[in-house]
Amino acid sequence: MTEEQHLREYTKVLKAHLPRHFFEPVPARMIYLPIFLALFALCAWGIVATPYILLKLLLSFGIGYAFVGMGFLAHEILHGAVTKNPVLRSVTGTIAFVPLMVGARLWRKWHNVEHHGNTQHPHDDPDAMGALESAIQRPLVKWMFKQLPALRSAFLFFSFTFWFTLHAHMMLRRFLPDFKPNERPVVVFQAILPVLVWLGVLLLVGPLNFVFVFVLPWLMANFIAMSFIATNHLLNPITQTNDPLLNSLTVRNPRWLEWLTLGFGYHIEHHVFPVLSPKYAHVVAAKLKELWPERYNELPHWKALLYLWKTPRLYRDHRNLIEPTTGRLFGTLGFGLNDSKVFPNRARVAKSRRKAADSRTSNAER
Known part of the structure; x- marks a missing residue:
């Protein structure tokens, strides 16, 4: 892997190879919002109407998909990939983020400005993981990293069920002072609005049905969203x-699953052109791989999650992750992270088998 290049170096070259309409909003994508809302309403009605727990559970999965789909759509809308109208963008983005309980104005500050402007910067990216030196200064983090790696990985994946929403509320505390005094009431209102909406739903459907109408779908949506978000950067330098x-x-993912998740997995493409609609991301991906094949990082979703399970979440330096209980280093993507590093036992077995096969071939030739 060569040294770092700035985002501008990619966009300048790519714009000469891509049609101009790629950089315009795609209003037709807004059709997903009423579809997801209708799916939620239909499944919620079914949950309330049926006495069968298994059917309630099945319908709950339908709502879970609607929730995560709305989250992915909110991400598109608030980047301006669906509409340039600021009022429509704010209203529809707010509605689409109600299931995951994120405020639209906060998201634009936290995600669009801070995360995209400082991606994987060790201090300025609000979504980046910490380095060993800073992590051990915090007692809870220090205690967590003394635990067995498998236990930490299990907790990490368990935290996916709530982390997106929790992290959003942590970002509210972090960035609220950065807003102008006249903007803060809107930011706070957008943070409170989802809570009021779901309290109203609780009163309307009752505690048991609320578990299936909101709690289980919310856990599912958080988990699916985080399964993408955690793999977007946490294996990178x-x-x-x-x-x-x-x-x-x-x-x-398989093409049908990429369609169901609105193309959210095309994350390099999104960071190169944040306002680009995922509708065109596959074209940009092909051009990136053609122009910079040695720099492009791509993995099957399942393998990225497996790498996430097998590697620690602390950086020893800019290029290496460290397992604090043993001191073992893992390279990051582009700097040595591969199957042989993540699965050393498997690699040794494969190497041993190759040697045995070569030996048998050599003996046979003699």
Whole structure:
């Protein structure tokens, strides 16, 4: 892997290879919002109407999909990939983020400005993981990293069920002082609005039905969203320069699943052109791989999650992750992270088998 390049170096070259309409909003994508809302309403009605728990559970999965779909759509809308109208963008983005309980104005500050502007910067990216030196200064984090790696990984994946919403409320505390005094009431209102909406739903459907109408779908939506978000950057190196081919990862799924998740896995493409509609992301991906094949990071979604399970979440330096209980180092993507590093036992077995096969071939030739 070569040294860091700035985002501008990619966009300048790519714009010469891509049609101009790629950089315009795609209003037709807004049709997903009423579809997801209708799916929620239909499944919620079925949950309330049926006495059968298994059927309630099945319908709850339908709502869970609607919730995560609305989250992915909110991400598109608030980047301006669906509409340029600021009022429509704010209203529809607010509605689409109600299931995950995130405020639209906060998201634009936290995600669009801070995360995209400082991706994988060790201090300035609000979504980046910490380095060993800073982590051990916090007692809870220090205690957590003394636990067995498998236990930590289990907790990490368990935390996916609530982390997106929790992290959003942590970002509210962090960034609220950065807003102008006249903006803060809107930011606070958008944070409170989802709570009021779901309290109203609780009163309307009752506690048991609320578990199936909101709680289980919310857990499912958080988990699916975080299964993408956690793999977007946490296997990549830390960068001082905003280099999306170095600090981001595209994860691939079967085409039908990429369609159901609105193309959210095309994350390098999103960081190169944040306002680009996912409708065109596959074209940008092909061009990126053609122009910078040695820099492009892509993994199957399942393998990225497996790497996430097998590697620690602390950086020893900009290029390496460290397991604090043993001191073992793991390279990051582009800097040595591969199957042989993540699965050393498997690699040794494969190497031993190759040697045995070569020996048998050599003996046979003699």
